[in-house]
Amino acid sequence: MASQLHAVRTGSGPRIVLVHGSASDHTSWSIQLASRLRESFTLVAYDRRPAATTVAEHAPDLAELISEASDRPLVVGLSFGAVVVLELARRHPALCAGVVLIEPPMAASDDTAAAPATFFEEFDRIIAEQGGPAAGEFFLRTVLGDGVIDGMPRAFRDRATAKWQEIRADSVALIAYRPRYAELASLALPVLLVGGDRSAPYFRVTLDALQAVLPIARRETVIGAGHMLQAEAPRAFHELLARFTDEIGLTSRPG
Numbered sequence: 001m002a003s004q005l006h007a008v009r010t011g012s013g014p015r016i017v018l019v020h021g022s023a024s025d026h027t028s029w030s031i032q033l034a035s036r037l038r039e040s041f042t043l044v045a046y047d048r049r050p051a052a053t054t055v056a057e058h059a060p061d062l063a064e065l066i067s068e069a070s071d072r073p074l075v076v077g078l079s080f081g082a083v084v085v086l087e088l089a090r091r092h093p094a095l096c097a098g099v100v101l102i103e104p105p106m107a108a109s110d111d112t113a114a115a116p117a118t119f120f121e122e123f124d125r126i127i128a129e130q131g132g133p134a135a136g137e138f139f140l141r142t143v144l145g146d147g148v149i150d151g152m153p154r155a156f157r158d159r160a161t162a163k164w165q166e167i168r169a170d171s172v173a174l175i176a177y178r179p180r181y182a183e184l185a186s187l188a189l190p191v192l193l194v195g196g197d198r199s200a201p202y203f204r205v206t207l208d209a210l211q212a213v214l215p216i217a218r219r220e221t222v223i224g225a226g227h228m229l230q231a232e233a234p235r236a237f238h239e240l241l242a243r244f245t246d247e248i249g250l251t252s253r254p255g
Contacts, residue, residue, distance in 0.1 A: 005065060007046035011038025014071055014097075014250045016241070018045040019062060021079025022170040023140060023160040028078065031234045037241065044073070048084070050166050055177045059087040066095050074250055076100040076241070078230060079143075080170045083177060089189050090180075098190035098248040100241065101210065103199055103227055105143070106179050108209040114174045123168060136161030139171070144227055145200070184213045191217040192244045196225035196232070203227065218244075 008026050010033050018029045026045035033043055046065060052058045062084055066073060075096050077085030082104035089099050107114045119142075126135040140160060141149050149157065191214050193207050211219050220240050225233035 005046045011042045013041045015042045015073035017073045017075045019077040019081035021081045023163050054173045055087050058084040062088050063092050072097040078102045093189045100192045102194045103203040108205045110178045132164035133161040136164035139167050190248045193219045196222045196229040198226040
């Protein structure tokens with residue numbers, strides 16, 4: 001299925017594979033794709049398959065994409081993309097040199113869902129009364145906050161809210177997913193857990209839960225950034241990636 005995925009590749013050197021979150025596509029990594037990271041790495045960003053309805057379906061797509069080359073890349077996931085990367089790491093740890101998880105929106109235990117049932121009730125009510133894009137905006141305001149959405153360029157906001165069907169599919173998949181935290185204690189793979197200090201508190205709770213069980217995990221907080229930290233604080237984010245690639249021996253640090 002990876003052959004059917006739209007992917008953008010730039011740069012040279014060991015690969016960093018970038019997995020986007022909900023209400024987005026590969027363009028959420030535009031700053032990274034145009035940055036000096038490409039002087040030392042091959043950056044690969046792709047559009048997740050809209051027809052995939054579960055995390056278990058997204059993970060094999062990513063595995064197949066990674067397997068197109070023989071090297072073991074660093075795999076970076078943002079939001080829902082981080083959940084996909086976590087599932088990839090659980091199933092196929094040998095494919096990755098390491099993973100970076102940016103605020104996966106999971107529950108902090110296996111006993112609860114990632115979002116309450118009332119979220120879907122409100123999402124579907126807005127679809128019925130105001131249309132899909134309005135429901136997409138409801139999602140964005142819930143996850144990112146009013147301040148971020150109000151400051152977002154109109155064209156970018158319209159593009160994101162137009163993906164309301166993908167947003168709903170991701171949300172269904174996320175609520176059905178269980179991290180299986182106890183199993184993660186055996187994941188012998190370097191993991192960098194990243195959050196923004198301006199993000200919603202529930203992201204930090206999940207990062208705490210992951211840090212408590214992952215045996216080779218390190219935690220970093222990006223100051224002055226929220227959930228879209230790769231765009232809000234790109235320089236700090238690139239420094240984190242550069243240090244982590246040094247730690248896992250992927251390549252020397254970009255100049």
